[in-house]
Amino acid sequence: MFGDYSIGDLGSIFVMQGFAGLILFSVYVLMALGLAIIFGQMGVINMAHGEFMILGAYVTWMTSNFFQSYLPSLFSGYFFLAMILAFVASGALGMLVEWVLIRHLYKRPLDTLLATWGLSLMLQQAYRSVFGAREVGVELPQWMLGSLHVTDSIEVPINGVFVMCLTVLITLGVAYVMYKSRWGRQVRAVVQNRIMAGAVGINTEKVDRYTYGLGCGIAGIAGSAFTMIGSTGPTSGQLYIVDTFLVVVFGGAASLLGTIASAFSISQTQSTLEFFMSGSMAKVLTLLAVVGILMLRPQGLFALKVRK
Template sequence: MTFSEMLNIGLMQGFAGLSLFSVLLLMGLGLAIIFGQMGVINMAHGEFMTIGAYTIFLGSTLTEKFAPGFVAYYFPIAICVAFVLAFAAGWLVEWALIRHLYKRPLDTLLATWGLSLAIQQAFRSGIGPKEVSPTLPDWLLGSWAPAEGLDIPINGLFVLALTAIVTGGVMLALYKSRWGLRVRATVSNRQMANAIGINTKKTDRLTFAIGCGIAGVAGAAFTTIGSTGPTSGSLYIVDAFLVVTFGGAASLLGTVASAFGIAQTQSISEFFMSGSMAKVLTLSLIVLILMMRPQGLFASKVRR
């Protein structure tokens, strides 16, 4: 094998890591808002991702059945619908369950874990236990070859662009919008935020719903690289918590950095060893770094 071929393989493996990075980052962003900003351990976060994935599948199925000429255009619309449905589900869950459990982390963990099992069973009963995949538009298929022997999948480029847009939107919203100002004030000092007229309960509900909506977008992105089943989201929940914890619980910049590091380490190491050993290597490196820096890569200045 020539050096050029090894370089191309390394680049393609690295880009495969970028696809995983995109899904982990979108999951991590939603969780960073919910866990990092609100302190809620949401074990059902993966199921909101699955809601987004199933939304894409149902959008594909309905489009093929009732408007086959629209197949080339349904995907971006379905992504927006995935966000809206996951947002609405998150709003309902916060109102019905989470708001009663603030400052009770163990109760929140157990309640959301039970909720995740209930949602998984609802998926099995309503859609079916088998994994499904949507019909992707033709413009998402194929690959781009910038050089001979180097093929980069177009769906990976699309997911990367989608992730960049969502990440930029979250950053702008958190630091340039009234909602972001209220969130940061609530995280910094909830009592003072209440005293100056901020409705912290409404802020909590909107924040939780936005985090769940972003998980729905992660599910939409996931459909381009894998099939969807009732337990698809739960397979990513541990990785998403690792991303948030490793990066720093309230740091969006840390979430981006840790998602990139975890995805690239796992993807590149899979080229040299089995998938399970690559996972062990990645987890071992994370544990070692957290032992030296338990607050994460980017510690928040407002957390105590």
Template sequence: MNLNLVVMELFGGISFFAILFLMGIGLAIVFGLMGVINMAHGELMAMGAYTTYLVSIFFHNHIPQLESFYLFFAIGLAFLVTFAAGYALERGFIRWFYNRPLDTLLATWGLSLILQQLYRSVFGAQEVSVPMTHWLAGAWEPAAGVQLPLNRLFIIVLTLCVAVGVYCLLYRTRWGLRVRAVMQNRPMASAVGIDTNRVDALTFSLGAGLAGISGSVFTMIGSTNPGTGQLYIVDSFIVVVFGGIQSLIGTALSAFTIAQGQTAFEYMMSGSMAKVTMLILVIVALYFRPQGLFSSKVRS
């Protein structure tokens, strides 16, 4: 196989990993802390994508001189909008379904259908896209015959920044200590004075905000429609379960493994067969290690 082709395939897998990781890390935090199977997580991603679309229109119509930098504002606003939406959903809807996993699954699936219909009513069923800023157009050519798209390089760098930020938040702050305490032993955390309800609300909001960032990133590689979130929700759940529910490092390693594996299989077979093959391999792996490949060891 041509070395240049291998490098470009590897890069394609890394850029796919970035999207999966941004989606999966939000799910991992929420699922690991509260045990909530949030089927509406994909619609929160779509909310971030539509927020980016609206910001691009606003800059184009009202601040054209800054249109080249709208993406930075869009990413920040997508996070804030979905963070606020996540907080409202948790306080007004999700919290009534704790410790009822099947009810949570059905309720959030119904919520996802409602949000999809809301997007159709507001934006229409057709796909919408955002303009690519000039500094992200084209590709970087580190060697002859190797072209790495600049927009995907930006996505990878942004993902690394988000990963470092989430790590510092969870492992270098008092709030992160509270989150990890509740995740490991909720009754004991409550007994020592931690407001578990507030931790739940803010953590669910953080997961929603990360979904919003992934939606904003998605607009750089594809168009948005009301069903956009469903493209990644199943893969994201597979990433979380395969990596280990309470392991953020496991989520990253799982996302990388699945992204690279699926990219390699797509080179050898059709896209649908590649996805099926990867799913079969994940099922076989989970049969022998149901707790996930990279789950952390905790006291029972």
């Protein structure tokens, strides 16, 4: 597999694929952060998580078109507003879904799996009816185009660097909210002992709703980032949902550090293997490696101890 390349070529390949893996890592982290909050904190298997991501992508696409048509002078900064709107739209839809559907299914994980799978099909059809079956692409501002020349043989795209910086900021924000804010302490209290949290005056239903909304809102931001590296279609979210669940389970449910470490490991392994073999074979080998590790450590890389 490596015999046809010189040492210098292999070094350049590993660096380029490593950076490509970092871009994939960024999307995985943004997707997995929201899913880890919903699955890890609430025990809800949200199979519609990819559709919340695609909602954020479509909101970004509509915002891009609006600025191009009506505010071309401000087009260079449209993405920042689009990201906020994507968070609000996906988060609001998530809170509505929690109130209408999910709150009736707590402690019934298989039922939440089937219900959210049905929801994902409904959202896919809704996107197909509203936006059409064809994939759409977002026009990037001029300052996001091009690449940075690291060496003569290594270039990194500017939009990829932006996505990674965005991921770092969102991750730090989520960490602050979950571990430093009053609301984050309430969430962790509900996870560790729901009955006692309710006994001391915490509105557990409200915490659940806002937690679900936050997880879906982060998925919307992931959708905004996704528009920079791929086209958006009604079923695009399903391409990432399995990998995202794999990241969350491998890292350890409810563990922010585990989610980041898992996303980095899986994205780098998959990106490097894809250069030397087919994409499907790279996914198979990555999955086999993860399954093997989970057989030795079923609780994931970083397990959170909770009081039952």
